[in-house]
Amino acid sequence: MSILEVDNLTVKLPDGADRPFAIEGVTLHVDKGEILCVVGESGSGKSVTAFSVMGLADKRALTPVSGAIRLDGEDILNATDARLRKLRGEKMGMIFQEPMTALNPVLRVGDQISEMLEIHTNMSQSQRKERVIAAMNDVSLPDPEKMYRSYPHQLSGGQRQRIMIAMALTLEPQLLIADEPTTALDVTTQAQILALIKDIQKRKGMGVMFITHDFGVVAEIADRVAVMKYGQIVEQGTVDEVLHAPKDDYTKMLIAAVPSMTPPKREPATGDKALSTDDLVKVYGTPGLLGTGRVVKAVQEVDLTVRRGETLGIVGESGSGKSTVARCIMRLIDPTSGEVLINGENIATLKEGQLRPHRRDIQIVFQDPYRSLNPRRTVGQSIVEGPMNYGISAAQAHERAAELMRVVGLSPDALDRFPHQFSGGQRQRICIARALAMEPMILIADEAVSALDVSVQAQVLDLLDDVRQKFDLAMLFITHDLRVAAQICDRILVMNKGEVVETGPTADVYANPQHEYTRALLKAAPGAAL
Amino acid sequence: MTRYITMRVLSTIPVMILVALFVFLMLRLAPGDPASVIAGDYATAEDVERIREQLGLSDPIVVQFVRWVGSLAQGNLGVSIFSGKPVTELIGQRLEPTLLLALTTITFAVAVAVPLGTLAAFRSGSLIDRFVMLFSVSGFSIPAFVMGYILIYVFAMQLQILPVQGYKSPFTEGIGPFFYHITLPSLTLSVIFIALIARMTRASVIEVLEEDYIRTARAKGQSEFKILMRHGLRNAAVPVVTVIGIGIALLLGGVVVTESVFNIPGLGRLVLDAVLARDYPIIQGLILFFSFIYIFINLLIDLSYTLLDPRIRY
Numbered sequence: 001m002s003i004l005e006v007d008n009l010t011v012k013l014p015d016g017a018d019r020p021f022a023i024e025g026v027t028l029h030v031d032k033g034e035i036l037c038v039v040g041e042s043g044s045g046k047s048v049t050a051f052s053v054m055g056l057a058d059k060r061a062l063t064p065v066s067g068a069i070r071l072d073g074e075d076i077l078n079a080t081d082a083r084l085r086k087l088r089g090e091k092m093g094m095i096f097q098e099p100m101t102a103l104n105p106v107l108r109v110g111d112q113i114s115e116m117l118e119i120h121t122n123m124s125q126s127q128r129k130e131r132v133i134a135a136m137n138d139v140s141l142p143d144p145e146k147m148y149r150s151y152p153h154q155l156s157g158g159q160r161q162r163i164m165i166a167m168a169l170t171l172e173p174q175l176l177i178a179d180e181p182t183t184a185l186d187v188t189t190q191a192q193i194l195a196l197i198k199d200i201q202k203r204k205g206m207g208v209m210f211i212t213h214d215f216g217v218v219a220e221i222a223d224r225v226a227v228m229k230y231g232q233i234v235e236q237g238t239v240d241e242v243l244h245a246p247k248d249d250y251t252k253m254l255i256a257a258v259p260s261m262t263p264p265k266r267e268p269a270t271g272d273k274a275l276s277t278d279d280l281v282k283v284y285g286t287p288g289l290l291g292t293g294r295v296v297k298a299v300q301e302v303d304l305t306v307r308r309g310e311t312l313g314i315v316g317e318s319g320s321g322k323s324t325v326a327r328c329i330m331r332l333i334d335p336t337s338g339e340v341l342i343n344g345e346n347i348a349t350l351k352e353g354q355l356r357p358h359r360r361d362i363q364i365v366f367q368d369p370y371r372s373l374n375p376r377r378t379v380g381q382s383i384v385e386g387p388m389n390y391g392i393s394a395a396q397a398h399e400r401a402a403e404l405m406r407v408v409g410l411s412p413d414a415l416d417r418f419p420h421q422f423s424g425g426q427r428q429r430i431c432i433a434r435a436l437a438m439e440p441m442i443l444i445a446d447e448a449v450s451a452l453d454v455s456v457q458a459q460v461l462d463l464l465d466d467v468r469q470k471f472d473l474a475m476l477f478i479t480h481d482l483r484v485a486a487q488i489c490d491r492i493l494v495m496n497k498g499e500v501v502e503t504g505p506t507a508d509v510y511a512n513p514q515h516e517y518t519r520a521l522l523k524a525a526p527g528a529a530l
Numbered sequence: 531m532t533r534y535i536t537m538r539v540l541s542t543i544p545v546m547i548l549v550a551l552f553v554f555l556m557l558r559l560a561p562g563d564p565a566s567v568i569a570g571d572y573a574t575a576e577d578v579e580r581i582r583e584q585l586g587l588s589d590p591i592v593v594q595f596v597r598w599v600g601s602l603a604q605g606n607l608g609v610s611i612f613s614g615k616p617v618t619e620l621i622g623q624r625l626e627p628t629l630l631l632a633l634t635t636i637t638f639a640v641a642v643a644v645p646l647g648t649l650a651a652f653r654s655g656s657l658i659d660r661f662v663m664l665f666s667v668s669g670f671s672i673p674a675f676v677m678g679y680i681l682i683y684v685f686a687m688q689l690q691i692l693p694v695q696g697y698k699s700p701f702t703e704g705i706g707p708f709f710y711h712i713t714l715p716s717l718t719l720s721v722i723f724i725a726l727i728a729r730m731t732r733a734s735v736i737e738v739l740e741e742d743y744i745r746t747a748r749a750k751g752q753s754e755f756k757i758l759m760r761h762g763l764r765n766a767a768v769p770v771v772t773v774i775g776i777g778i779a780l781l782l783g784g785v786v787v788t789e790s791v792f793n794i795p796g797l798g799r800l801v802l803d804a805v806l807a808r809d810y811p812i813i814q815g816l817i818l819f820f821s822f823i824y825i826f827i828n829l830l831i832d833l834s835y836t837l838l839d840p841r842i843r844y
Contacts, residue, residue: 088749101742104747106841116750
């Protein structure tokens with residue numbers, strides 16, 4: 001028996017959008033007691049489908065033009081606003097990608113869950129509180145009585161998502177819609193939340209529509225899978241069928257693009273030592289006059305070495321200090337103590353004036369290509385700015401920019417265009433060209449492929465590997481994604497809470513992890529079945 | 531929390547000391563000799579010297595500063611050169627009309643502007659929104675003295691329902707006459723603040739209504755009105771409260787014109803008279819007094835943040 005049926009649904013986009021329909025002829029269903037994963041890359045229409053079911057799609061931009069949505073047999077598209085509000089919460093609940101922003105920052109989390117009961121039931125305040133505590137217990141939150149009075153910012157990412165789940169499920173709806181609920185979480189937390197969702201779904205016999213871009217997550221949680229591309233469903237079937245015998249070319253491409261957890265064999269690098277750190281330490285905060293101040297040891301005594309032509313991966317979860325290491329090496333922040341040696345010279349304590357000549361040796365590509373290019377300057381202007389700061393003539397700089405555009409697989413004609421005219425993957429290519437324009441010796445990639453779709457991610461990873469070889473770069477690759485790290489890094493360094501817990505050739509670490517934390521991390525990576 | 535409040539309150543002390551030093555130096559280093567100004571155009575050199583001696587102006591500047599801060603600490607702002615009355619007494623006499631005018635104005639402005647701005651945000655793009663924005667732009671553009679005379683013309687001269695000028699104290703003459711007289715000046719002053727606060731409220735609420743937690747509230751089945759009241763307003767409040775606070779501070783210092791137009795014997799008039807007469811102790815006292823009020827209001831704004839947003843801790 002289906003709890004949700006979406007029947008030939010077509011939703012129109014406003015005139016002037018890049019395509020006429022957000023989703024076109026989408027037919028799917030979610031049965032009681034099953035998890036349907038809707039998989040697709042950005043722009044595939046998976047979220048529009050979910051929001052249409054909830055009746056939360058922006059009415060001014062998205063108009064359903066044909067088809068039907070039925071929740072437990074009831075027509076959603078023609079329901080009144082009041083009826084829809086009643087159904088949301090009572091019959092269907094939703095959780096979102098970013099649990100920090102999805103919770104109201106100025107209200108206590110307990111009150112936010114309680115609001116659900118306030119809207120839909122006539123319970124007294126004490127009855128509500130009892131129910132909220134029970135709901136918090138249900139999602140295994142520690143000490144619910146105390147946590148009831150916490151504000152969202154006082155909780156961890158995983159706890160916040162548990163609060164969201166408790167909230168969505170207080171009234172025991174028959175359908176849960178989860179829109180990328182673990183994408184913003186660390187792998188170990190992700191594994192826990194996935195297990196929780198699966199457990200609750202089984203216990204309560206709910207139907208779950210789980211939106212994701214990650215085939216690893218699909219392998220972990222799905223009973224059935226629907227693959228979406230450009231607003232249409234290209235393939236639908238049980239998880240085994242889709243993962244192991246995909247029929248559609250797009251599905252095959254998506255699955256093939258998921259990086260393997262098995263690192264390829266790599267020869268140890270023998271180039272000159274380009275970058276090393278010695279006892280690098282970064283401490284935030286001050287001890288205070290009486291030693292009462294708060295001190296955070298973000299990075300503790302990190303030693304690393306990267307040779308030319310080599311890629312060293314720094315792997316860790318949020319708060320592990322991996323990005324802080326990169327920022328110290330770049331001298332975007334000042335290390336508290338220790339040495340950063342570039343070509344044998346310590347730059348950790350150089351003053352800004354002395355540091356400037358070294359800046360061009362070491363370049364960085366950031367995570368979010370949408371925010372790391374100035375939107376008001378053409379990409380050409382962004383690329384030539386650096387070299388021209390170091391005295392290269394405009395003509396030479398432009399010539400080199402054109403050449404680099406070809407290197408990163410873009411047309412030199414595009415130099416006169418603005419960042420918003422490019423896709424995310426293209427922008428990341430531009431960021432790489434910008435970094436290369438400085439002719440650096442060391443390239444730092446700080447989560448440089450984490451914001452990209454898998455198919456694009458694979459291409460950008462290939463590009464990074466190409467330019468490393470071509471320009472004999474020493475590359476420091478910072479990532480939380482163990483699959484990506486497996487594919488690109490010669491050696492890896494695993495960080496936890498500011499400390500390096502393990503380091504070694506990638507293949508060795510993956511095959512035979514020594515430290516407990518590394519083992520936990522590898523175990524938590526979703527999609528072992530892939 | 532208590533720690534933050536204590537720290538924030540203590541931090542006002544160095545600011546106040548700096549302000550005092552600045553006011554002192556400004557008047558001592560300004561061109562022109564107060565003594566010769568006081569003595570007038572026909573005074574002899576001896577007259578000027580005698581006045582200078584009286585005012586203590588011939589002592590070294592450090593001695594003057596220490597003496598001045600010493601008397602400040604006892605609440606003594608000096609004595610007016612012309613009337614011979616203590617500055618504190620003069621300010622005290624004029625404080626009531628100004629304070630009450632500022633309070634009625636800001637209360638009225640907030641009562642009108644916050645709902646107006648919220649409504650405009652809630653129905654953004656609608657006719658109501660456009661009307662509020664149009665009002666905002668015009669409110670900003672009309673100077674207080676023009677607005678004052680327009681209101682006097684309409685309500686006092688044509689309709690004859692409100693008095694042209696004057697001030698009645700609510701404490702000695704009753705609440706009725708007070709409001710009867712304060713309405714027009716309050717209206718005049720409030721126009722610009724309604725414009726300012728409404729605009730700020732609208733922008734802030736529109737921004738908040740785009741947030742993810744508003745979507746979460748919708749997913750819970752909450753009604754749009756309650757979403758606005760429960761999740762929208764408090765999150766939108768910090769910038770609005772800031773503007774209201776700045777508004778109060780600006781009001782206290784900015785009533786000069788309105789008090790003149792409506793002939794209200796407040797601090798604004800005192801400032802005007804003191805400047806015209808070059809009565810230095812009064813000017814000095816008033817600058818200090820206004821500065822301390824600014825500091826105090828800023829303190830209140832900062833403390834209110836901690837009530838509005840649990841994330842704000844220093």
